[in-house]
Amino acid sequence: MLRQLSADDARFRTVDFKPGVNLLVADTTETSTDEDSRNSTGKSSLIELLHFLLGARADVKSLPTRKALRRTAFTLELDWSQTPDGRLAVTRSGARPEVVRLNHDIDPDHDVLFDMDGPVDVPNPRWQQLIDRELFGLRADHQGLTGRAMLSFLIRRVASHSFNQATRTHNQQSEADAAANLAYLLGLDWKLAAGYREIAAREATRRQLRQAVSDPVWGRIVGNTADLRGQITLAEDELRRISQQITEFRVVPQYEELQRRADEIDHRIRSLNSQDAIDLRNLGDLKAAVEETTDTAVRYLEPVYRELDILLGEQVRRRFDDVRGFHESVVRNRRRYLADEIRSTEAALVERKAERGRLGVELQTVLRILAEGGALDALTALQQALAHKQAAVQALRHRYDAAQTLESSALEIKAKKVELQRSLAADLGERRMQTEEATLLFSEYAQRLYGHGRSAYLAIEAGPSSLKITPRIDSDDSRGIGNMVIFCFDLTLAVLAHRHGRGPDFLVHDSHLFDGVDDRQLFAALTLASEVSAREGLQYIASLNSDDLAKIERRGYDASEVVLTPRLTDAYEAGGLFGFRF
Template identity: 25%
Template sequence: MRLIELTADRASFRPVRFNPDGLSLIVGGRSQKEDGDSDKTYNGVGKSLAIALIHFCLGSNKVNAFQEAIPDWEFSLRFENRGNNHRISRNTSRQNIVVFDGQEMKLKDLREHLACLAFDLPSGVDGLSFRPLLYKFLRRGKADYVEAEHTSSDHSPYEKLIRNIFLLGLDVDLVAEKARLNQRLKRIQDSNKSLKNDPVLREFYTANKDVEIELSFLQERITQLEANQRSFEVADDYYQVEKEANDLGIELQALRNRAVILRNAIDNIDKSLKVRPDITPDRIETAYRELGSAFRPETLRRLEEVQEFHRHLVDNRVTRLSQERRRLEREFANKEQSIRALNDALNEKTAFLGRSRALDYFVAIGNEIASLKAKAQKLDDYRALGRRWSDELATTKGAMQQEVLRTNAYLAQIHPRLDEVNGVFKGLSRRLYPDSPAGLTLRNNDGENQVRFNFEVRIENDASDGINEARIFCYDLTLLTAGRNHHINLVFHDSRLFSDMDPRQRAEAFRIARDITARRGCQYIATLNEDQIEGMADYLTEEERAMITANTVLALGDRAAEEKLLGVQVDMHY
């Protein structure tokens, strides 16, 4: 893929026509030269806007600033890919639809189509798609110029790594597999931790009890209830029999109480019958004489009459008590007979109740068994889940260790490829910093994380201004020239890359870009400020200065709105 032309449907817009190979420079000038940061001095003429518009045509997310500040503008980008020319048009007011080679399509479809044109993407690998990979060749904003390995589309260490590994032509499956295993490991660990420590989840499953003990108790209780249930005989008249048994019990108790009373009465009569008068005839006679001295004789009866009365009284008492005893004995016998009959009837009903149950009681037992089984099942699930997670944890950690070994073997195997890439990067860095060690380092990361390799772009010269920019410049050109899995034939750098770069290194950077593009027939596109060109003029030959001028495809200024990219004055933050 190489850029041909950026245009708009407004006559005021200043089209950008890129050279098919070599350098293509967009230069920003300023009428009032000021001291200070050159980026700030030259902002607003449209250099960075050109990059944003190229991204816009190549399927970036919706840009609200475009819709608000320049509504209904349509921008078009022509580009060549593997010998075929294509055109993409996109309207600022209808950004969800693009036109690719005359055919309308959604953004998602455009991105998928461009991915097939520009990259050889493997299937089923997360993190590899057109837009994030494009940023490696077409850095856009400030965040894209912080690290050589990182662009603003990289939202995680995994994404940063797998995109670099992919473009370097290394094994992305190793990177993806470690990320997958680590995600699985973290999911198992988090779930296991939640299961063990989360009070709500643990209370739900176990009521905060020991699983093994509680499960054993529940299983014993279930077995006991099921055995009882099997021996139950459901009786439709259970409650009627139960009422009759209760009535019999009450009646039987009353009879027993009456029998006790009768028995006590008989015993009392027996005691009374055993009692005899202890007054002898002599005592009666003595008493009679004493009475005779106190009363007149005619008032007292004769002794014989008194004794006869006493005998008669005793005989009557014995007769009466004997008769009462016989009556009580008959009643007691009747009560005993009734007690035996009632007791037999009660025993029969009690036996019936003992071997039978009411239907609702039977159902209640069944419900209790079901409830206990549900609790036991939850506990068994809890236990099984813990065991399964323990197995999965061990299996996953084992797989991660196997991946460490596989990665070590892979690193030993790909030394030639790493040497090739490193040779390109070192060759570029030596032209900027001849005395500084440099290289791309790739080491196995065996930690429990999603990063398979520790990957770094190094130029060991931290004291020099612009060293980070040099890393970015050299690395991007390494991907362009020695990278794999892509069909991108351009690198586009914003002027911010050159702001802190020493003028000598800046001049050398453009010589490097000239040489590479001439040798490989690719594009190096950059935006520059006038002062950045002026600053390196002393380090360029006459021919090289002419080269810069000849390859300036667009010069922007601020003396009038017509000199800016849009050709009109617009305040816009994008």
């Protein structure tokens, strides 16, 4: 049970709770004007502070983190079986919302050298886990269930619009998530109910992927199975080709030296061909020169001179013979020289031809070796290309699997839904005792408010998208009756959870729950809360405006023992919960 709510600000009006019904009443004062309002007295702020001290996540919009309250440390004292005195004081401030101070070390996982009884600071997530364990009996195997989600049913918040419908505590809460936590409180198979949450997550992922496929950029990343199948075929063929090259590859020792030798041979053969061309041209010139070199006759000179009546003497004729002999000697020497040059050129041509033959054979051998293998660097490059291609093929296969999963996921999700719905329906049939207990309690509470002639029950069924829990009261769908549906449903949850050790022993309602409720139903509701609290060992806390309290008191409701001190007022400064306006 909750025992006390206080703060280290002296202006704060400490609230002491007791077993049974506790009514936090907001009064109007004799000096109140039409501009005063009980909506700012702190009734809903009480709810916010309870959530804050029971581990709610705090952000810049949270009440305790506002500038006027940030430095205030609030404390909630509540029953806790693990402490020596059975009580635990929880302190938290908006200045350090990530830390919760406990007046006892209640963490069973703490390994300490000496037992020390005193305040201890714990991170808020750890405090939430302790709440899960102590207040709701949740352990590590209760994946997906949280005490915070269940507390939102037992302490509904106006700021979260939790009074809009009975089976959800805020507008953004998924039906499957709410149903899983409700199933636990009611004693149903929460694991089957939570299965819908996994399916809902898969559906959400599928919708996002389908949108991505339609996007021109993301579509190239996700793709479709037809395109990817063709790309994989081509990529695998290229992968096989590279693998075959590597399999047949032979590393040639001294590959670079052989490559240089091949280049040298090729260069030498080209040089020999060039020299042959020059020598062949020179050989032709030499042969032509030989043909042009002839003996020079001087005998024709004597007849010529005789024709001219010039007689040559013996001395002159001897001179001509000397000249002729010299000329013949020159011609013989030239012919001998040209013959030697021709023989030398022809020999060089023959020698170069032989050298070309030897070089050609060597070049063929070197080129064959190079063609049959390669250098180690070439093999490494092939292996790197193979690795890149393998990675590319693997990526394509992953994309193909994802695309295939996406395209077939709709049928799989539908099949899982049908299977889960069938399993849950069978389980509900086996848990008839739990469903009947919940339905009879809800019906009893509703008929206490509206009479035995009113049909009221809980409809619990396995729906296609979640476990469907629908509280029904035969009515005209007015707002007041809708709020009383929530009252009866919450009271049913609190009783069953506490009765079977799955929840705490308190239930808290904001005054907004009673907006539009007829005074007869309000009287019946608070009377019922008193009886159920006494019978089940529960604590029921509610805030109420004084005029609503006056209406039910005129009907005979005795509020003398249940109204909390202090009573809040709409006095501008000191009348509210915090003792000042902000």
